[in-house]
Amino acid sequence: MYELFSVDDHIVEPADVWTSRVSSKHRDLAPHVLTEGGREFWCWEDKREATMGLNAVAGKPREEWGMEPARFSDMIDGCYQPAARARDLLSNGIFASVAFPTLPGFGGRKFATFADKDLALECVRAWNDFVIDEWCGAAPEVFVPMTIAPTWDADLAAAEVRRCLDRGTKALCWVEDPANIGQPGYHTDHWDPLWDVCQEAELPICMHIGSASAAVSLEGLIPIVQIAAAFAGAAHSSVNMMCSPIPRRFPGLRFVWSEGGIGWIPAAIERADRQWLRHKAWTHLDDTMPGEIARRNMWFCMIEEPVGLSYRHDFTVDRILWESDYPHADTPWPHTQDSVTELFASVPDDERIKITRTNAEQLFKFPLSQRLIDLHAPAVVA
Amino acid sequence: MYELFSVDDHIVEPADVWTSRVSSKHRDLAPHVLTEGGREFWCWEDKREATMGLNAVAGKPREEWGMEPARFSDMIDGCYQPAARARDLLSNGIFASVAFPTLPGFGGRKFATFADKDLALECVRAWNDFVIDEWCGAAPEVFVPMTIAPTWDADLAAAEVRRCLDRGTKALCWVEDPANIGQPGYHTDHWDPLWDVCQEAELPICMHIGSASAAVSLEGLIPIVQIAAAFAGAAHSSVNMMCSPIPRRFPGLRFVWSEGGIGWIPAAIERADRQWLRHKAWTHLDDTMPGEIARRNMWFCMIEEPVGLSYRHDFTVDRILWESDYPHADTPWPHTQDSVTELFASVPDDERIKITRTNAEQLFKFPLSQRLIDLHAPAVVA
Numbered sequence: 192m193y194e195l196f197s198v199d200d201h202i203v204e205p206a207d208v209w210t211s212r213v214s215s216k217h218r219d220l221a222p223h224v225l226t227e228g229g230r231e232f233w234c235w236e237d238k239r240e241a242t243m244g245l246n247a248v249a250g251k252p253r254e255e256w257g258m259e260p261a262r263f264s265d266m267i268d269g270c271y272q273p274a275a276r277a278r279d280l281l282s283n284g285i286f287a288s289v290a291f292p293t294l295p296g297f298g299g300r301k302f303a304t305f306a307d308k309d310l311a312l313e314c315v316r317a318w319n320d321f322v323i324d325e326w327c328g329a330a331p332e333v334f335v336p337m338t339i340a341p342t343w344d345a346d347l348a349a350a351e352v353r354r355c356l357d358r359g360t361k362a363l364c365w366v367e368d369p370a371n372i373g374q375p376g377y378h379t380d381h382w383d384p385l386w387d388v389c390q391e392a393e394l395p396i397c398m399h400i401g402s403a404s405a406a407v408s409l410e411g412l413i414p415i416v417q418i419a420a421a422f423a424g425a426a427h428s429s430v431n432m433m434c435s436p437i438p439r440r441f442p443g444l445r446f447v448w449s450e451g452g453i454g455w456i457p458a459a460i461e462r463a464d465r466q467w468l469r470h471k472a473w474t475h476l477d478d479t480m481p482g483e484i485a486r487r488n489m490w491f492c493m494i495e496e497p498v499g500l501s502y503r504h505d506f507t508v509d510r511i512l513w514e515s516d517y518p519h520a521d522t523p524w525p526h527t528q529d530s531v532t533e534l535f536a537s538v539p540d541d542e543r544i545k546i547t548r549t550n551a552e553q554l555f556k557f558p559l560s561q562r563l564i565d566l567h568a569p570a571v572v573a
Numbered sequence: 574m575y576e577l578f579s580v581d582d583h584i585v586e587p588a589d590v591w592t593s594r595v596s597s598k599h600r601d602l603a604p605h606v607l608t609e610g611g612r613e614f615w616c617w618e619d620k621r622e623a624t625m626g627l628n629a630v631a632g633k634p635r636e637e638w639g640m641e642p643a644r645f646s647d648m649i650d651g652c653y654q655p656a657a658r659a660r661d662l663l664s665n666g667i668f669a670s671v672a673f674p675t676l677p678g679f680g681g682r683k684f685a686t687f688a689d690k691d692l693a694l695e696c697v698r699a700w701n702d703f704v705i706d707e708w709c710g711a712a713p714e715v716f717v718p719m720t721i722a723p724t725w726d727a728d729l730a731a732a733e734v735r736r737c738l739d740r741g742t743k744a745l746c747w748v749e750d751p752a753n754i755g756q757p758g759y760h761t762d763h764w765d766p767l768w769d770v771c772q773e774a775e776l777p778i779c780m781h782i783g784s785a786s787a788a789v790s791l792e793g794l795i796p797i798v799q800i801a802a803a804f805a806g807a808a809h810s811s812v813n814m815m816c817s818p819i820p821r822r823f824p825g826l827r828f829v830w831s832e833g834g835i836g837w838i839p840a841a842i843e844r845a846d847r848q849w850l851r852h853k854a855w856t857h858l859d860d861t862m863p864g865e866i867a868r869r870n871m872w873f874c875m876i877e878e879p880v881g882l883s884y885r886h887d888f889t890v891d892r893i894l895w896e897s898d899y900p901h902a903d904t905p906w907p908h909t910q911d912s913v914t915e916l917f918a919s920v921p922d923d924e925r926i927k928i929t930r931t932n933a934e935q936l937f938k939f940p941l942s943q944r945l946i947d948l949h950a951p952a953v954v955a
Contacts, residue, residue: 419845423809430802458836463801
């Protein structure tokens with residue numbers, strides 16, 4: 192059995208994440224679940240969300256998939272119950288899992304849209320405490336704590352990351368490019384307080400596709416395009432970062448692009464390096480090539496990408512991570528072991544182990560539990 | 574000497590393109606050149622353009638490059654004089670050239686911003702007549718006529734393409750995704766009149782990076798990022814097209830993505846095909862895979878991309894084209910032959926010839942002139 196570390200899964204938040212944690216004055220306006228007309232809605236301030244689960248289709252036949260589960264009862268328990276999640280993952284040989292938020296949006300960016308920023312900050316903290324106490328608390332050997340930050344204020348963001356580091360967080364969930372959500376981008380010093388704390392703590396900064404992409408078409412695209420083309424956003428934001436002053440001034444930062452795939456990276460580096468050499472004289476760029484930044488400061492992730500994987504040595508095996516994407520449509524679960532067997536059929540063992548396990552163990556400083564492996568491996572093999 | 578077909582060069586329009594062609598009532602508001610404070614400006618309606626040449630740096634040392642030549646006299650003659658252009662290209666073994674507009678924007682999209690749409694339509698026609706009569710007229714064996722269309726009206730666009738087909742045009746210059754410039758996109762039947770005429774005439778539809786990208790960051794990016802990350806726009810729009818109904822309803826359409834590179838395409842196809850298989854049941858997609866569309870309806874272009882070129886068989890050698898990008902910063906000119914020698918060092922001759930010549934000859938129905946080859950080849954070799 193392969194012993195796997197998934198750097199990209201998704202939490203569907205239980206109904207009481209915010210109502211049980213925010214102060215009483217904010218309770219009515221914080222996100223809560225309303226039942227109406229046979230379905231459930233997340234509501235906050237004067238807003239209402241149309242989906243309860245964002246493509247949480249794990250365990251269902253493809254014919255029954257949809258973008259919008261209407262009720263918690265439309266989803267399998269592992270979507271929103273941490274104990275059930277841990278069982279589902281362990282049954283597939285996944286012994287560690289980094290999980291992204293759903294209601295808060297990737298990077299927690301939805302809270303930046305709240306009218307009341309005191310409420311918003313309380314909601315950020317509530318999600319972070321929920322993840323550390325309740326989600327990771329249910330299976331602390333499996334769940335890697337990840338933290339969101341206020342995306343509307345660099346000092347608040349740095350302070351919240353510091354607070355969560357004291358509570359044991361192992362990763363920051365951030366947005367691909369804040370410039371695309373109306374915030375200063377990566378060619379300013381605006382976010383330096385956040386970079387300072389992340390560099391000091393060697394905290395991985397995970398950015399999921401769709402979190403703040405330039406490459407979101409203005410047209411209402413069909414689901415297949417939203418998912419298939421989303422790597423373009425990871426491509427744009429990572430090349431922007433490769434060429435920005437941030438990783439040059441903070442050489443210890445660790446950026447992870449989640450669910451963006453890996454096969455386009457050698458081409459992106461080749462293009463950026465060529466442009467760097469051609470334009471460095473007149474635009475006064477330094478000698479650190481974009482490809483050097485990519486191989487030093489960046490990690491990229493893949494679910495099932497055999498062609499992309501065949502290009503791995505044109506990037507580097509040391510910066511590729513595996514992801515399960517449970518419970519979204521991209522997940523190979525419950526056939527994870529078969530997927531990994533097929534995907535790595537022609538890849539040497541030492542490279543497979545780096546990509547599916549040890550790269551992530553080192554990056555997140557979260558070694559797989561030998562106790563759990565001893566407990567579950569025989570059962571899965573049998 | 575390699576005999577080359579460049580599918581992507583750039584015309585810097587001479588000052589009288591519009592003033593000498595539009596009707597007298599429109600002359601004052603049509604694009605014209607104004608000299609002020611030691612530099613020149615394009616002016617139209619109540620607008621003024623800050624650049625005369627958009628990175629037209631060919632023939633200059635890299636230290637002297639810039640995004641904004643301020644005067645025609647800042648550029649070498651080949652930027653805006655067709656006879657000089659033909660000489661420059663022929664001296665480098667480039668025997669055919671498709672050239673994009675500058676002032677009109679890629680795809681001619683700038684005219685859609687004109688307040689007076691009668692003026693705008695006259696300006697579209699003026700550029701098209703200039704290209705056919707004056708630009709291509711100066712060296713009809715070298716210059717492949719390309720046509721822009723009104724991007725604000727499907728019927729007008731189809732009519733203008735028909736008019737230019739009667740005048741001998743060989744290509745349409747279009748926008749990557751009209752949805753990104755406020756027009757209906759590729760999941761509507763809005764553009765059917767245009768697709769009808771292009772399919773019937775087997776007219777290649779060329780879309781340059783930056784023409785209408787989703788992947789344009791909202792932040793004012795430094796030039797290196799604008800150029801290095803621009804492939805993300807080609808990636809997003811081509812994947813959108815691979816998954817859209819257009820090439821399924823018009824299976825004879827020929828789309829060319831210009832200056833977007835090629836190395837990311839196998840990964841894009843792999844991702845789109847995987848998503849297609851996973852999502853086709855519940856979103857009612859047909860059995861034509863995105864990768865099949867890519868290999869049937871799409872061509873992609875490359876200047877110098879050795880790593881990307883090494884992945885060519887994961888796409889197909891038959892759909893890759895070579896481009897020179899004269900007179901922009903990406904051009905290998907005046908060292909084109911050295912560039913091609915190095916780039917194709919480990920590529921078999923038959924594949925190099927397809928990519929640098931015969932694929933384009935067939936696509937544009939524009940065979941290289943044996944007379945010019947006989948005339949120029951010995952001189953270049955010597």
